[in-house]
Amino acid sequence: MLLFTQLLLVTLFISSSLEIRGFRRRQYENDCTLAPNVLAPDLPENCHDFNDEKVEGPLEVLTAEKLNQHPAAIVNLSISGGLSGIEQDCFSSHKTSLKSIAIVGNNIPTFPGYTFSYLSLNKLDLRNNDIVYLGLHPFDDSKIEDLNLNYNKISTLLKSAFSAEISCIRIAKNRVSFIEPQCFPGSLEMLDLRHNLLYDIESDHFSNLENLKKLYLANNHLQNVDFTGNKMKKLELLDLSFNDLTSINQTSFSELTKLEILNLTSNNIKWISSGTLQVFDKLKVLDISLNRFSNFPYNELHNSVEAINSFGNPWNCECFFRMERHLAKNQISSFKCELNSKDLPFCVVYEDKCVDVPNESLITVFKGHMSPDLIQYCSLSGPIKHLADDLLLPEPLDSAV
Incomplete structure (x- = not known):
């Protein structure tokens, strides 16, 4: 043997x-x-x-x-x-x-039922164990501040797996493609689901998470996100970057009234309605970089906004210059970004006018200059430097252990 x-x-x-x-x-x-x-x-x-x-x-x-x-x-x-x-x-x-x-x-690969039951832990670290299935009630009646399941092979998350009081759950770098509605405990304050295989977030997925403050959904395949009717009244940070979103629906986001940081970078979004922006009356940082925006309803931004990142979009020059003047007048900082190609336009001249609809011609021109390997290098400075810390990911994912 x-x-x-x-x-x-x-x-x-x-x-x-x-x-x-x-x-x-x-x-x-x-x-x-x-x-x-x-x-x-x-x-x-x-x-x-x-x-x-x-x-x-x-x-x-x-x-x-x-x-x-x-x-x-x-x-x-x-x-x-x-x-x-x-x-x-x-x-x-x-x-x-x-x-x-x-x-x-x-x-x-899995745990028998009640493996970690009746414990009170500051941290339960289960990274990189080739876990495929969490089993039934593995954490039952426990109190866990930080549960780390990163770097495993979990594909399905069921309600029976999280019957415990947990403050922070990390399930990044797994294979999650199915989440049972109201799967996570209502005590949750931070949820990290980056680098998984999610295509949709339905209205009932997180509808019980009334204490959630930070939600990381970056690097999935999300095409639809619906937070309608949820109880995430305390959500302050939402990371939807590096997905396949094409639009942001006002109704889907209408409950997120406490949101301070919204990261939409690297999607395929062409437009955000003015009504959607009006919902975010506590918003401080907005990242819409590397999308398909040619115009933006900047006049609807609340006074709470302190910084916006608009890098890497097919801006209509006239629209872009108007937005820049508005941001400067209202002392809203722009992220400072460097381009890896001097030929890449930051805006495209088109009929010398600004229109309030997505412009396919601008997108076509811009995509012709956009390198598929383009990476954004952006930084915050000045009085809003502290906000950069909030944009940091919950922990680096360059190593499994």
């Missing part, structure tokens, strides 16, 4: 100040990290008894029996690269002491 060489790092925070990580000892307060196969029956009484040696063996199943052999209460547990599964009720004996669990870089 083929045996796999594994590096199983288990972090058990106890009264010791010894850590073994990557087979090197370092001093940390209340931290003891053990290396491969320390969950075996010959688990040492304390970290000082463990030798720095490489252990070979098959992937293991984390069980309550193995965890319970450790004499001290576990506060922070970290396991990387050695598990094929987790036993049901594995953490039951440590539910009062555990504050964070990081199980990263393993091969765990």
